[in-house]
Amino acid sequence: MRTTRPGRAAAVLAATVLGLTAAACTAGRSEPGAGGPALGDQQTIQVWHGWSADHEVKGFEQAVDGFRRKHPNITVKVTGNQTDDQITNAIRGGGPPDVVASFTTDNLGQFCSSGAWQDLTPLLGRDGIDLNVFPKAVREYTQYKGKRCAMPLLADAYGLYYNKRLMKGHQPPRTMTELADLAKRLTVRNPDGTIKVAGFMPSVQYYEHTPQHVATQFGVRWLGDDGKAVFAKDPAWKAYLKWSKDLLDWYGYDNAKRFMRSMGQEFEASNPFQKEKVAMAIDGEWRTKFIEKEAPGLDYGTAPAPVSDDRAAQYGSGFVLGTIMGVPRGARHSAAAWAFVKYLTTDTQALVTLANALGNVPSTLPALSSPDLRLPAQFGTFLNVFRHPGTTTSPSTPNGGDYLVKLQQFVQEQWEPGKVKDLDEALRDLDAKVDESLRLAGG
Known part of the structure; x- marks a missing residue:
């Protein structure tokens, strides 16, 4: 879907x-x-x-x-x-x-x-x-x-896709530290330093690498028991933001933007994972169907998305909707x-x-x-993620995904470009904007 x-x-x-x-x-x-x-x-x-x-x-x-x-x-x-x-x-x-x-x-x-x-x-x-x-x-x-x-x-259940040829014998990472380390090892740069093959692109501008699908693996909370935003109060958000920014800075923000501008369309055969320009990517189960139709020769595997190091016991869980x-x-x-x-x-x-x-x-x-399911072997990862007791989703609100939109805009327009001088203050401001929007919607 x-x-x-x-x-x-x-x-x-x-x-x-x-x-x-x-x-x-x-x-x-x-x-x-x-x-x-x-x-x-x-x-x-x-x-x-x-x-x-x-x-x-x-x-x-x-x-x-x-x-x-x-x-x-x-x-x-x-x-x-x-x-x-x-x-x-x-x-x-x-x-x-x-x-x-x-x-x-x-x-x-x-x-x-x-x-x-x-x-x-x-x-x-x-x-x-x-x-x-x-x-x-x-x-x-x-x-x-x-x-x-x-x-x-x-x-939809989300997991990690990995290119077996580009992995060079490495096993799929289970923690975010392992993911960042392996992403650096697998990245190939051109002579001028630009990215030829990305091990893993941490930017929220990369297709399904939205906070919904990646920050979830850090155990973040979206709203508190009172229905208000907790971006500033939940330390897992800072852990996610720091992890993604550190890896993005390793690539170089301008380099990463240039690479992402060169990528193909997400739902076309030119998708960079299908073109072997990305070694690892978080994506939904539907990608197996697209690969089957558009890149049948691709040698790939799937695994649960890595989790933050302090949540190693939750490996195998993920995000669904x-x-x-x-x-x-x-x-x-x-x-x-x-x-x-x-x-x-x-x-x-x-x-x-x-x-x-x-x-x-x-x-x-x-x-x-059901024994009547006829899906590729790589699909089993998503069935397991879906049934995992630690798998989560994002909460419903009276104004739909507005809080997701505001978070995405903050990360993409302020955090990734390095415009945020005080993260705590910026997250408090984000909380206030989300809470006001919820209030106006009757939340």
């Missing part, structure tokens, strides 16, 4: 917040699972999702076929390549589809708190669905303050919509079909163990 990156989220966050607020006010009011035809009536439901590639669209249809066989009276019309903005506009306009799926897990707090997506908690209780079929981190990113307005539909699916407010076929959501997110065969087609992690424990 494709996640919304913090840099992209900054451009659309305000519009999304306003759209969801308006949606809560203008859309038709309906109780979850109620309204419209009964489940057994002849009817047509509209389902929107964000996948667009041919193999993704085909895989989704294959998974839906199981629902069609189970409910022959329900015609399912599927529309792909739909964004959160399109979904929000449809809800606001009073004509939403019956089922929606979003890649932007960070927006769940907005979906739930605004009422734009219906609370499914009563239906889960009514139908006796045991939420323990989902790992703890997954249960966390599908609810906000006790309101579960979404169900998980596949997941994933696609979420729900029933928007104003859905005209709520009973059938809930039946569809329940089927696609809890049926083992449906999830296995999707996982095999899309190259994502199936989001229930039974699906994880």
Whole structure:
């Protein structure tokens, strides 16, 4: 699946917040699972999702076929390549589809708190669905303050990819100190000192090397028990920032920027890991599918992402998030919509079909163990990270990923270029900005 990156989220966050607020006010009011035809009536439901590639669209249809066989009276019309903005506009306009799926897990707090997506908690209780079929981190990113307005539909787990040829016999690092040391050993420079091959690029401007995916391995906390930001209070943040800046400075900030400007596109065959310009990189499980299609001759391995030295016992854990699916407010076929959501997110065969087609992690424990999974050997790392009890996610807030956007901007625009003179003061200022934004959003 494709996640919304913090840099992209900054451009659309305000519009999304306003759209969801308006949606809560203008859309038709309906109780979850109620309204419209009964489940057994002849009817047509509209389902929107964000996948667009041919193999993704085909895989989704294959998974839906199981629902069609189970409910022959329900015609399912599927529309792909739909964004959160399109979904929000449809809800606001009073004509939403019956089922929606979003890649932007960070927006769940907005979906739930605004009422734009219906609370499914009563239906889960009514139908006796045991939420323990989902790992703890997954249960966390599908609810906000006790309101579960979404169900998980596949997941992303992050780990370390390494090029076996470029590793020169070295084993994948388990700690951040080992990662930095090995990155230096594996880096190859041109005669003028510029980077020819990077052992590991620590900048947040390198694709998936965002704080969400890397700082997590230092055991950072995002928000305190009071819901306020703790960037200045949690020492793990300073440890992460110092580690990444030290390695970036070893490369040379200008050198690193020049190297990153020369890189190919993340989701194209020119990706630098696939072109053997990077020896190690943190990425999601979907990269295995891209390598299979775009660089089939690449000799690579995967391992859990390294952890900070003081958390060596947590090696094997990582960061997860994933696609979420729900029933928007104003859905005209709520009973059938809930039946569809329940089927696609809890049926083992449906999830296995999707996982095999899309190259994502199936989001229930039974699906994880299915003998029908047909995924490359390197994929096993991500299944293990996903089920690890120490694996975490980032918290939902009423203004979506705004705190992630502000952190990303701070690291990219101030910390990495060396503009921060007093880190403690800068982090206190970041906390204040995040807290004020949360206050305005009702957090």
